[in-house]
Amino acid sequence: xxxxxxxxxxxxxxxxxxxxxxxxxxxxxxxxxxxxxxxxxxxxxxxxxxxxxxxxxxxxxxxxxxxxxxxxxxxxxxxxxxxxxxxxxxxxxxxxxxxxxxxxxxxxxxxxxxxxxxxxxxxxxxxxxxxxxxxxxxxxxxxxxxxxxxxxxxxxxxxxxxxxxxxxxxxxxxxxxxxxxxxxxxxxxxxxxxxxxxxxxxxxxxxxxxxxxxxxxxxxxxxxxxxxxxxxxxxxxxxxxxxxxxxxxxxxxxxxxxxxxxxxxxxxxxxxxxxxxxxxxxxxxxxxxxxxxxxxxxxxxxxxxxxxxxxxxxxxxxxxxxxxxxxxxxxxxxxxxxxxx
Amino acid sequence: xxxxxxxxxxxxxxxxxxxxxxxxxxxxxxxxxxxxxxxxxxxxxxxxxxxxxxxxxxxxxxxxxxxxxxxxxxxxxxxxxxxxxxxxxxxxxxxxxxxxxxxxxxxxxxxxxxxxxxxxxxxxxxxxxxxxxxxxxxxxxxxxxxxxxxxxxxxxxxxxxxxxxxxxxxxxxxxxxxxxxxxxxxxxxxxxxxxxxxxxxxxxxxxxxxxxxxxxxxxxxxxxxxxxxxxxxxxxxxxxxxxxxxxxxxxxxxxxxxxxxxxxxxxxxxxxxxxxxxxxxxxxxxxxxxxxxxxxxxxxxxxxxxxxxxxxxxxxxxxxxxxxxxxxxxxxxxxxxxxxx
Numbered sequence: 001x002x003x004x005x006x007x008x009x010x011x012x013x014x015x016x017x018x019x020x021x022x023x024x025x026x027x028x029x030x031x032x033x034x035x036x037x038x039x040x041x042x043x044x045x046x047x048x049x050x051x052x053x054x055x056x057x058x059x060x061x062x063x064x065x066x067x068x069x070x071x072x073x074x075x076x077x078x079x080x081x082x083x084x085x086x087x088x089x090x091x092x093x094x095x096x097x098x099x100x101x102x103x104x105x106x107x108x109x110x111x112x113x114x115x116x117x118x119x120x121x122x123x124x125x126x127x128x129x130x131x132x133x134x135x136x137x138x139x140x141x142x143x144x145x146x147x148x149x150x151x152x153x154x155x156x157x158x159x160x161x162x163x164x165x166x167x168x169x170x171x172x173x174x175x176x177x178x179x180x181x182x183x184x185x186x187x188x189x190x191x192x193x194x195x196x197x198x199x200x201x202x203x204x205x206x207x208x209x210x211x212x213x214x215x216x217x218x219x220x221x222x223x224x225x226x227x228x229x230x231x232x233x234x235x236x237x238x239x240x241x242x243x244x245x246x247x248x249x250x251x252x253x254x255x256x257x258x259x260x261x262x263x264x265x266x267x268x269x270x271x272x273x274x275x276x277x278x279x280x281x282x283x284x285x286x287x288x289x290x291x292x293x294x295x296x297x298x299x300x301x302x303x304x305x306x307x308x309x310x311x312x313x314x315x316x317x318x319x320x321x322x323x324x325x326x327x328x329x330x331x332x333x334x335x336x337x338x339x340x341x
Numbered sequence: 342x343x344x345x346x347x348x349x350x351x352x353x354x355x356x357x358x359x360x361x362x363x364x365x366x367x368x369x370x371x372x373x374x375x376x377x378x379x380x381x382x383x384x385x386x387x388x389x390x391x392x393x394x395x396x397x398x399x400x401x402x403x404x405x406x407x408x409x410x411x412x413x414x415x416x417x418x419x420x421x422x423x424x425x426x427x428x429x430x431x432x433x434x435x436x437x438x439x440x441x442x443x444x445x446x447x448x449x450x451x452x453x454x455x456x457x458x459x460x461x462x463x464x465x466x467x468x469x470x471x472x473x474x475x476x477x478x479x480x481x482x483x484x485x486x487x488x489x490x491x492x493x494x495x496x497x498x499x500x501x502x503x504x505x506x507x508x509x510x511x512x513x514x515x516x517x518x519x520x521x522x523x524x525x526x527x528x529x530x531x532x533x534x535x536x537x538x539x540x541x542x543x544x545x546x547x548x549x550x551x552x553x554x555x556x557x558x559x560x561x562x563x564x565x566x567x568x569x570x571x572x573x574x575x576x577x578x579x580x581x582x583x584x585x586x587x588x589x590x591x592x593x594x595x596x597x598x599x600x601x602x603x604x605x606x607x608x609x610x611x612x613x614x615x616x617x618x619x620x621x622x623x624x625x626x627x628x629x630x631x632x633x634x635x636x637x638x639x640x641x642x643x644x645x646x647x648x649x650x651x652x653x654x655x656x657x658x659x660x661x662x663x664x665x666x667x668x669x670x671x672x673x674x675x676x677x678x679x680x681x682x
Contacts, residue, residue, distance in 0.1 A: 048500075095470075103463035125444060126507065130501060133473075136477045136493035140486040145481040145486050148489040152477035152480075155477075156475050163389050163468060166463045167460070185386065
């Protein structure tokens with residue numbers, strides 16, 4: 001088990017020194033979650049249990065479950081409800097990863113073959129569907145429809161964000177508002193609902209749950225911007241993936257927006273040709289330009305801005321146990337950003 | 342709007358003479374359903390509304406909604422709940438079609454480009470996910486979690502059946518029990534849950550709902566066997582699709598099981614080589630052998646057997662309005678089977 005806002009626990013970055021002590025306290029929660037997820041495998045039809053087991057990978061980052069547990073924090077072991085909420089959001093996330101890896105034709109994730117590579121893309125489409133269906137099945141085990149409603153609506157929004165991003169690849173007629181909207185949908189939405197449901201099932205009231213939801217949303221935006229920044233400034237061994245994939249696949253992210261704005265018209269046209277696939281991607285050049293034109297601090301300022309908005313949403317609840325735990329997640333993300341330099 | 346157990350309403354077979362008069366009575370229900378489905382488009386994120394609208398095709402067969410309305414039949418307009426249940430099962434079905442068409446690399450469905458062909462397979466994976474998520478979102482609008490639970494569990498089972506079928510393509514070490522299990526999961530499950538939920542939300546009691554579920558399951562099995570038979574004995578213009586696709590894609594269906602059992606060892610080895618892709622499919626030969634070895638009546642007997650089991654489940658409810666309507670669906674399937682000759 002590990003909780004990290006880094007991109008891969010397989011990387012060497014997840015040493016204990018990266019983590020505030022508060023993270024050690026969530027270890028028993030994560031162990032409970034892992035055991036619960038393992039139990040779920042037996043509920044799948046016998047023919048697909050081995051495949052479900054393969055996809056229900058418990059070595060991942062578990063960011064969304066951490067948000068559930070932290071937003072619903074109380075000392076002592078987590079309630080069964082909180083563990084189930086954590087499982088629901090993690091299963092939805094795992095389902096989206098299975099489908100993402102098909103679309104990206106990814107071969108390896110976390111050091112293992114992707115489901116698409118192992119079982120073929122056709123089976124992987126259906127396997128992702130089955131994981132998502134099981135998430136909703138667990139959501140329907142609550143006494144009310146609240147979890148089903150929240151998770152299904154969030155999932156539709158996550159899909160909408162990913163669809164838009166997919167259709168915009170290799171196009172450059174995109175505004176900053178378009179980018180903001182996509183990351184709000186594809187990443188911030190599930191962070192938001194994790195915090196909201198965590199707070200509610202942790203026994204906190206409606207007002208705090210709403211504040212936690214705002215925090216989660218901004219943390220999610222900040223996290224996605226960090227992820228996009230790491231694609232240019234990370235060290236491959238540390239973040240556990242190849243750099244430059246956004247540029248190579250024609251995905252116009254915030255660092256590229258910032259760079260584009262600072263280039264001359266002719267340089268800008270060349271960058272756009274790379275993104276549109278008419279020229280080969282020049283990663284080393286773009287990285288060097290980003291250094292020279294101070295793109296890094298500009299993007300970090302945006303991350304800070306989102307984290308500040310998130311923290312502000314919780315400012316009225318300074319004494320609440322959950323708040324210190326959620327704030328620790330902001331601290332971890334700041335440390336990860338700092339580690340890029 | 343049309344209700345048919347035929348494979349395509351685009352085909353010329355869906356003339357009024359094929360339908361018992363009872364089908365005309367469901368027309369206003371289907372109109373309500375279509376209007377309701379159209380309204381749903383506005384609930385999708387603006388960026389994907391046009392795509393959702395494209396996928397929410399109201400020209401389809403609407404078999405599962407028909408089961409909902411018939412199992413929950415009462416004279417007069419259907420309740421909002423019944424319309425919503427019908428929309429949920431239809432959206433789940435439409436989501437699976439979007440994903441099926443990606444896996445089969447299908448270009449056209451019902452005379453239009455498939456979503457995969459129109460928006461690309463990557464967007465289509467996500468679009469199917471969004472449709473499914475919206476189905477569960479509607480399911481969560483009921484006062485209890487019953488619809489969410491039933492539909493999410495059914496969906497997982499449908500996916501399990503399709504995964505097994507996908508992984509078994511081009512393999513011939515398959516028993517009849519394996520085939521039965523796959524069609525029970527991939528087709529009968531959603532028929533079953535449509536009848537069960539239709540009866541419940543039509544105000545019928547638990548016992549009748551269970552009987553209707555058994556009927557739906559057997560109708561679903563019978564329908565899938567018919568569909569597999571039509572792949573050899575249909576007329577292309579009538580069933581609206583290319584014949585011989587199961588043989589060509591290495592899918593061992595009931596007509597092929599029956600044929601294999603009647604071939605000599607050397608002939609059987611040749612058929613298995615075709616299914617395994619080591620020899621080109623010989624559709625004309627297989628069709629001729631099926632004629633000569635009386636495979637058609639043998640398979641029809643299996644369809645009859647399933648329909649009889651389904652009708653038997655309803656025999657204790659002879660006076661119930663829903664029963665006459667459900668029985669009409671058996672009659673339609675029998676007519677479709679007869680029309681293959």
